[in-house]
Each structure stands twice: as C-alpha cells, then as structure tokens.
Amino acid sequence: MNVWAADGALSGFYNQTIREVARISIGGERLVLRLTNEFGDRPFQLDAVQIAMAGEGGAAEPLTTRPVTFGGSRSATIHAGSPLFSDPIDLAVGPLARVAVSYYSSGFIPVHTHHFEAQQTAFISVPGNFAAAEQMIVQQTTTSRYLLSAIHCETETATGGVVCIGDSITDGYGSSIDGDCRWPDILAERFQQHGHESLAVVNLGIGGNRILHNRRGQKLLERFDRDVASLAGMTHLVVLEGVNDIVWPHTVLAGPDEEVRADDIIAGLRQVIARARIAGLKVAVGTVTPFEGTMSEVPNSGYYTAGKERTRQAVNKWIRSQDDDVHVLDFDAVLRDPAHPARLLPAFDSGDHIHPNDSGYRAMAEAVDLGWFN
Known part of the structure; x- marks a missing residue:
C-alpha cells in the first residue's frame, strides 16, 4: 500500500538491515520472493538479501540461511513503481512454517511503499550488514512490513x-x-x-x-x-x-x-x-x-x-x-x-x-x- 502521512511511517533506512518474518501457507520445495517499490518515485539498490527459517525474537535458525539472487546477482535495483522478483531459492519449507527475510542496503531505502498494519514484528538493525547473521543487533522494531510483499512457493502438490x-x-x-x-x-x-x-x-x-x-x-x-x-x-x-x-x-x-x-x-x-x-x-x-x-x-x-x-x-x-x-x-x-x-x-x-x-x-x-x- 502507499504511505499515508497519518500513519506516521518511518522515512526510510540508511545502511541498515531489515528482517521481516512471515508464515508460509502450504509450503514448497523452492521459494520466490516478491519485493516492492510500487509507490516509490525513485530507484534504490539492495546489496544483500538472505532468507532463513525464522527463530525466536528475530533470529535466523542456524544453518538454514540462503543467499537470494536476482538474475544470478546478489545485488539488485528496485525501480520506481515496480516489484522485484528473486531467482528461485532452494529452501524447502513445510506447511505453516515461518521464514525470515533480511535485506540490506549501504545507501538509503526510502519508505514510500509499505504494509502498515502487519500484526507481525519487523526488526531494524543498527548500521551494518546483518542479512546473513543468525542474530542481528536490533536498533528498533515495528509492526509494519516494508519491501517484502509476497512469498511464492513452488510445489507439485x-x-x-x-x-x-x-x-x-x-x-x-x-x-x-x-x-x-x-x-x-x-x-x-x-x-x-x-x-x-x-x-x-x-x-x-x-x-x-x-x-x-x-x-x-x-x-x-x-x-x-x-x-x-x-x-x-x-x-x-x-x-x-x-x-x-x-x-x-x-x-x-x-x-x-x-x-x-x-x-x-x-x-x-x-x-x-x-x-x-x-x-x-x-x-x-x-x-x-x-x-x-x-x-x-x-x-x-x-x-x-x-x-x-x-x-x-x-x-x-x-x-x-x-x-x-x-x-x-x-x-x-x-x-x-x-x-x-x-x-x-x-x-x-x-x-x-x-x-x-x-x-x-x-x-x-x-x-x-x-x-x-x-
């Protein structure tokens, strides 16, 4: 959704890692992430995106972290007014499993697109790239979603x-x-x-x-x-x-x-x-x-x-x-x-x-x- 001023959204993130947790529905053998800048008016760069099985309190389960690529590259640009789909990720997840998606930019990620009332905690780090870390150093939390808009599961069942x-x-x-x-x-x-x-x-x-x-x-x-x-x-x-x-x-x-x-x-x-x-x-x-x-x-x-x-x-x-x-x-x-x-x-x-x-x-x-x- 677009950012409405009355929601008092964060203006953006600079040189920080954001970790979002989401629950899968039926699961699958491979996953595809959909990130979004659909209401943005400028492109921005992502330097690292990782996915893992979610642990407690914003942690990633050990040995489950996978790098996310886009056309084979670990970095990508999300263009204004557009979504960004990842390459398929080899991470098998079961029904109702929770995953943690972490993304980092060394520059500025403006918040023009978000999901305000997610009823789910998102974790925002101190400056630095913690995308692959099991535990982030958290500066603040919110209950909104930001770049992550969908997780597609590939399954034959x-x-x-x-x-x-x-x-x-x-x-x-x-x-x-x-x-x-x-x-x-x-x-x-x-x-x-x-x-x-x-x-x-x-x-x-x-x-x-x-x-x-x-x-x-x-x-x-x-x-x-x-x-x-x-x-x-x-x-x-x-x-x-x-x-x-x-x-x-x-x-x-x-x-x-x-x-x-x-x-x-x-x-x-x-x-x-x-x-x-x-x-x-x-x-x-x-x-x-x-x-x-x-x-x-x-x-x-x-x-x-x-x-x-x-x-x-x-x-x-x-x-x-x-x-x-x-x-x-x-x-x-x-x-x-x-x-x-x-x-x-x-x-x-x-x-x-x-x-x-x-x-x-x-x-x-x-x-x-x-x-x-x-």
Missing part, C-alpha cells in the same frame, strides 16, 4: 489457492502481534487439519482499504488485477470489504464527498464478482460486520449513525440474496451481539467496537464451510 481480500478485518487488526491469529491464518490451519493440505491461503487484507475510494492502499476495484488476477494457481476468492466505505465519510478520515450509497457498494461488489469469474475463481462474499460504538468516546465523531447502519443492512441483505454462483459467508451473524445486533459481541470485540479480537477471528474462520472448497 498444490491443488489451488484461496485469495482472501479485504480491509483491516482480513488484515487481522486487533489480533495478537506475532500470533498468526488473523482469520485467514486460522483458515489455513483448518485446511491442514481437515483434508485440504494442498490448498493455499493468501491474505490480501489492507487496513483502511475501501471498494470505491483510495487513501489507504488502492481501492479494491483498482488493485484487483495486481493483487488477485495476477496470482498463479488460485481457485477461490473470498471478499470482505465495505465497512470503511460506509464508516469513513463525514469523519476525520473522509469528507462528505466520499459518501456512498448501498447501491454503490453493491455495484462495486458486482464488478469484483464479474472480474473474479473471468479469472476462473469461485467467489464467496462476506457480510459487512457490526461497528456501532466505534469512536463513541469522541463526541459527534460520525463513525456510527443510524443512516450508516441502514446502509450496512441494505448491503448485507443483497449479499445474503445471492444465488448458488456466489457463496455467502455471514460474518455479521457470527460476530454480532444477539441482544444488540448493530454491535460486536463483547466476547469477540478487540475493544474498539469494529475489529474482532483473537476469539472473534477464530469464530470467523471456524464458521467457513470447508465443503465449499472441495
């Missing part, structure tokens, strides 16, 4: 993949840091436990993302081709977006000019469904989850109004009316308080009244009918 695209609720905001407790994480675990071991899960949630307007990440209609249609081997798409389209207008996040009607959101979802079908994907759409009480401590904040609730209900009514070509995931019914349906169930509320906690995300994943993926 895959039967397909599930793309989960959405906003912060798919991104897992409110879940435990480093806990892999986002609902797509739990879905991947269920696949491993219940006969879908060769079906991958890809999380493409962006906190603050919307269907129809840009600000935090490109809007869903704009990023669909890059984030969904370009992925190889995918067979299913789960869409859970719309809450920010409803909540943001008339607040400090978005003005009244970005107000949308239920029909606007429905038209956007129709377009996503149509494009997914062209890409050969089976489609599921999740209902928009409750948000009453959001920012209630701020007088006249505008996040929740009776009119916004009516819009949510109208969108959900349309989603629930879909025929058999579109699978419905009624996350609203899973998370809402039966005694107060416009609110999250307190046991599932992270505390901000819009994002679930670990228990809520687990309830979402466990409500998904695995039979749909057969």
